[in-house]
Amino acid sequence: MRIALLGGTGDIGQALALRWARDTDHEILVGSRDPERARGKAEEYETELDSVGVERTVKGFGNEMAADRADVVVLAVPAYHVRDTIESVADRITDADVLVTPAVGMKRDDDGFHYKPPKAGSVTELVADTAPDGVPVVGAFHNLSADRLANLDVELDLDTLVVGDNDDAVDIVVTLAEQIEGLRALSAGGIANAAEVEGLTPLLINIAMENEGMHDVGVKFE
Amino acid sequence: MRIALLGGTGDIGQALALRWARDTDHEILVGSRDPERARGKAEEYETELDSVGVERTVKGFGNEMAADRADVVVLAVPAYHVRDTIESVADRITDADVLVTPAVGMKRDDDGFHYKPPKAGSVTELVADTAPDGVPVVGAFHNLSADRLANLDVELDLDTLVVGDNDDAVDIVVTLAEQIEGLRALSAGGIANAAEVEGLTPLLINIAMENEGMHDVGVKFE
Numbered sequence: 001m002r003i004a005l006l007g008g009t010g011d012i013g014q015a016l017a018l019r020w021a022r023d024t025d026h027e028i029l030v031g032s033r034d035p036e037r038a039r040g041k042a043e044e045y046e047t048e049l050d051s052v053g054v055e056r057t058v059k060g061f062g063n064e065m066a067a068d069r070a071d072v073v074v075l076a077v078p079a080y081h082v083r084d085t086i087e088s089v090a091d092r093i094t095d096a097d098v099l100v101t102p103a104v105g106m107k108r109d110d111d112g113f114h115y116k117p118p119k120a121g122s123v124t125e126l127v128a129d130t131a132p133d134g135v136p137v138v139g140a141f142h143n144l145s146a147d148r149l150a151n152l153d154v155e156l157d158l159d160t161l162v163v164g165d166n167d168d169a170v171d172i173v174v175t176l177a178e179q180i181e182g183l184r185a186l187s188a189g190g191i192a193n194a195a196e197v198e199g200l201t202p203l204l205i206n207i208a209m210e211n212e213g214m215h216d217v218g219v220k221f222e
Numbered sequence: 223m224r225i226a227l228l229g230g231t232g233d234i235g236q237a238l239a240l241r242w243a244r245d246t247d248h249e250i251l252v253g254s255r256d257p258e259r260a261r262g263k264a265e266e267y268e269t270e271l272d273s274v275g276v277e278r279t280v281k282g283f284g285n286e287m288a289a290d291r292a293d294v295v296v297l298a299v300p301a302y303h304v305r306d307t308i309e310s311v312a313d314r315i316t317d318a319d320v321l322v323t324p325a326v327g328m329k330r331d332d333d334g335f336h337y338k339p340p341k342a343g344s345v346t347e348l349v350a351d352t353a354p355d356g357v358p359v360v361g362a363f364h365n366l367s368a369d370r371l372a373n374l375d376v377e378l379d380l381d382t383l384v385v386g387d388n389d390d391a392v393d394i395v396v397t398l399a400e401q402i403e404g405l406r407a408l409s410a411g412g413i414a415n416a417a418e419v420e421g422l423t424p425l426l427i428n429i430a431m432e433n434e435g436m437h438d439v440g441v442k443f444e
Contacts, residue, residue, distance in 0.1 A: 111414035115421065157444065161429070187432040188425060192333035196425035199337070203410060203418035207383070207443055210409040220442045221429055222379065 003176070004070030006031040006063045006077060006085055009041040012102055013076030015149030016141065017045050019180045021056045022152060026176070028058050031066030033088075038062065052152050068092040072100060072172065074141075079105040079123045086130045095134035098169045101127040102141035104201040112209060113202035117195055124163060124194035136169035138162060139194045140177060140185070142201050145208075145216035149180075156182030158218040161197045165190045186221060225398070226292030228253040228285045228299060228307055231263040234324055235298030237371030238363065239267050241402045243278045244374060248398070250280045253288030255310075260284065274374050290314040294322060294394065296363075301327040301345050308352045317356035320391040323349040324363035326423040334431060335424035339417055346385060346416035358391035360384060361416045362399060362407070364423050367430075367438035378404030380440040383419045387412045408443060 003020060005013040008030035021028045030045065032038035038060030045058045067073050067089035077085045082103050093099060103123045107116040120126040124139035131137055140162045148154055160177050162185050164170040170187065177185035188197045200219065208217045225242060227235040230252035243250045252267065254260035260282030267280045289295050289311035299307045304325050315321060325345045329338045342348035346361035353359055362384045370376055382399050384407050386392040392409065399407035410419045422441065430439045 109414070112411045113418075114415070115418060161425075186429055186436070189334045189428045189432050192331070193336070193425075193428050196335075196337060196421055196428060199418055199421040200425060203383075203415075203422060204443070206411045206415050206418060207408055210411050214408070214443065217443050220444055221426070221436065221439050222442055 001072060002027040002029060002070045003072045003074065004029040004031050004066035005074045006066060006089065007081065008032065008076055009037055010076055011146035011150070012141065014041070014045065015144070015146040016074060016076065017058060018048060018152055019149055021045065021049055021058055022052065022054050023181050024179045029066040029070055030058060030060045031063040032060070033063055035060065035062040035065070048152070064089050064092050070097065072098045072176065074100040075103060075127065077103065079103040079118070082123055082127055083130050086127065090132050093132060093135050095136070097135060098172050099127060099131050099135050099137045100173055101137065101139050104142050104198040106202045112206040115199040115202050117198065122194035122198050124191050124198065128191055136164065136166035137191065138164035138169050138173040139191065139197060140173050142198050143204060143219055145218060148216040148218065156180070157220070158182065159184045159186055159220050161186055161188040163188050163191055163194045163197055223294060224249040224251060224292045225294045225296065226251040226253050226288035227296045228288060228311065229303065230254065230298055231259055232298055233368035233372070234363065236263070236267065237366070237368040238296060238298065239280060240270060240374055241371055243267065243271055243280055244274065244276050245403050246401045251288040251292055252280060252282045253285040254282070255285055257282065257284040257287070286311050286314050292319065294320045294398065296322040297325060297349065299325060301325040301340070304345055304349055305352050308349065312354050315354060315357050317358070319357060320394050321349060321353050321357050321359045322395055323359065323361050326364050326420040328424045334428040337421040337424050339420065344416035344420050346413050346420065350413050358386065358388035359413065360386035360391050360395045361413065361419060362395050364420050365426060365441055367440060370438040370440065378402070379442070380404065381406045381408055381442050383408055383410040385410050385413055385416045385419055
């Protein structure tokens with residue numbers, strides 16, 4: 001399978017690229033608005049993987065080209081770039097692809113982080129509204145610390161939540177998630193339930209800030 | 223310490239009463255709008271405790287009397303009864319008490335459960351707005367399955383999140399929570415962060431409904 005990480009030069013893009021490259025045989029395509037930057041980052045990821053004994057090719061492309069070549073397209077961009085990123089690749093994705101969104105809208109104030117969904121109700125619903133008709137959308141990977149995932153020395157034992165209305169697309173993303181060692185994927189239902197999933201991310205950041213030794217905290221449902 | 227569970231005849235009230243009665247020496251006061259019902263339930267709890275080898279007195283009172291006698295008052299009532307319950311005991315609680323709120327506002331639709339906070343922003347903020355001036359308010363125990371807690375055969379290994387603006391009151395509730403075997407209390411910050419904590423409850427219910435074997439699911443932050 002070919003996985004494109006649009007905005008794959010950022011934190012969560014890097015984290016997923018490294019884990020999938022290490023733990024699976026899927027082809028990893030790092031996308032960026034700037035193809036040169038994508039190629040540079042892809043090389044960095046190869047070096048990082050090499051340092052843990054994994055010989056792996058990671059390719060960098062402009063977002064359009066990465067989306068065009070991929071079966072699964074991950075929108076690894078901040079919530080405020082989700083819409084323009086989708087629009088920039090809209091003619092490169094079809095209903096045979098899966099569009100994955102890990103982004104969360106948050107605001108910070110003196111008390112901590114708070115969930116701030118877009119008018120659509122959640123970022124996942126915004127993605128579903130913006131994506132070309134028929135392209136299946138799945139929300140996943142919201143509640144993982146990018147720093148923790150990107151550190152390949154850390155063994156994971158965490159859950160991630162998946163929401164989607166297309167069962168086949170959800171199954172693909174659940175499988176991809178669970179191919180990362182130490183990650184379990186749980187369903188949280190349809191896209192209409194995405195707000196509760198996305199709202200977990202500011203909570204995790206608040207817990208990380210308020211409790212000693214909980215930097216990069218994740219979650220297990222038991 | 224004396225702990226009053228207002229609405230202590232309901233699910234979460236019963237669960238906390240049984241666990242605190244079994245695991246601590248605190249005096250447990252079951253409150254209800256109907257004192258007779260409170261006394262009946264308190265007797266039931268004693269019988270239940272006796273069946274697991276714990277000889278314990280649990281007393282039942284009207285909510286007003288229970289609140290009057292207690293150091294810690296838990297509003298174990300549904301979100302839509304929080305305001306009238308506080309008003310009914312307002313002249314029985316002082317700034318030397320701690321008011322604890324585990325309630326969450328939710329709505330259910332065809333997709334699942336959704337967080338529906340009151341206008342105050344969260345139930346915890348509503349409690350803080352409604353409580354007499356100076357009475358410290360702490361949000362806690364939102365994300366625990368009452369059925370799981372009420373079954374004393376089940377060993378817990380779960381977290382609960384605590385929010386509050388009064389450090390002494392938070393410390394008291396953290397201690398009370400951790401005196402329940404297998405329960406760890408983590409801070410999620412001040413009351414302004416309560417919405418993200420309460421929003422975890424509908425997520426847990428959605429996960430319980432969507433995944434086999436996850437009935438009564440709880441959470442661990444790791």
